[in-house]
Amino acid sequence: MIILNALNSMWHSTSLINLSIGNIFLIILGIVFIYLAIVKKYEPFLLVGIGFGCIVANIPGNELIKPGGLFSYFYLGVQKVVFPPLIFLGVGAMTDFGPMIANPSLMVLGAFAHVGIFIAIIGAKVLNFTLAESGAIGIIGGADGPMAIYVTQTLAPHLMAQISVAAYSYMALMPLIQPPIMKWLTTHEERNIMMKQSRAVTKREKICFPILITVIIDLLLPPIAPLITMLMLGNLFKECGVVDRLAKTASNSFMNIITIMLTLSIGSRMGADTFLTVKTLEIIVLGLVAFMTGTAGGIWGGKILCRLSHGKINPLVGSAGIASVPIAARVSHNVALQENKYNFLIMHAMGPNLAGVFGTAIAGGILITLIPH
């Protein structure tokens, strides 16, 4: 009897008694994320943390998730919009804006590839989300995680978990989502176009660029000033050549620390009780639509530029106009390589890819300004 009572109290002290079907489903989803990261190498820096956070979030009673637990403090960085500007600092410190500076005519592709944002906004409104919620959902199509968090925190903070998970998951899954659309919308000849090498950009141009952009964006678009300012500060660290230590820290250890906290806090918001809803499903579908139509928009923009340049621009660089750096550029490069193993498109695709970072930030800033919240 004593043994039975002991076993009974043991049973009640475990988390198993509160485990729901939803929890089990999301634990399996977390394992799938980790599998994709480890085996398929889909953005492991994002998916390992998100997947693990998701598993932990679905073990009932876990102290890490409870208010006052470690992950809840991590989440404050998302909630108080501290992480996005810090991530942008690291991104700036590791990014060479040379390809964008060298080829400004490709900047416009950063706009074409954002068609997905607007289609998702309209789709979300059709599905009866409020205009503010629709704006936050639409920004998933920009494929820029920090920007998605930034806009969502301003317009629809209650959808943070769903939107950040959708944005980061689709960013990680871009190598799966984009290539079929890119191949479907382009011909073999178009994919084979070899672009001319861009001009060399001087160190002086690279130093002036972040200062100029900071002044202009901060003056014209104050809502996105925190993000662009930090992006440009990180880039100035990199390019000025006198603070190498700061540039290395911002782009390596500092960025890694923020990534650990960010991915775990996003994954930890995937608890079954809040995450498994019809709204989540709708947001995930809308996010996918935004990514697919954004890719298509970018390719169509690339095709227009291809015509205008008399066949000098490979339309595949268009889909890189989606902000996710450098994932989208890498996808363009890989699709081109599949057609012609000597067609190295990566540096050409980086131009629109970096323009996409500005595109998402600008589109998000305009949404924050125009939509009442």
Next chain:
Amino acid sequence: MIADSVSGAVLISIIDMILLLFFLYVIGLILRLLPMVNKIHLKSHGREKHDNT
């Protein structure tokens, strides 16, 4: 004030797209002008002058 309706969403999307194109065009324009900084001659002193020679 933009209405919280489907037509409002369409309107906001159109405005956003136009402004996005405008801002990216402005940034593109600045990037086109950026090579001008190479024409500015800065006087070099001390170590920098020595490094350049």
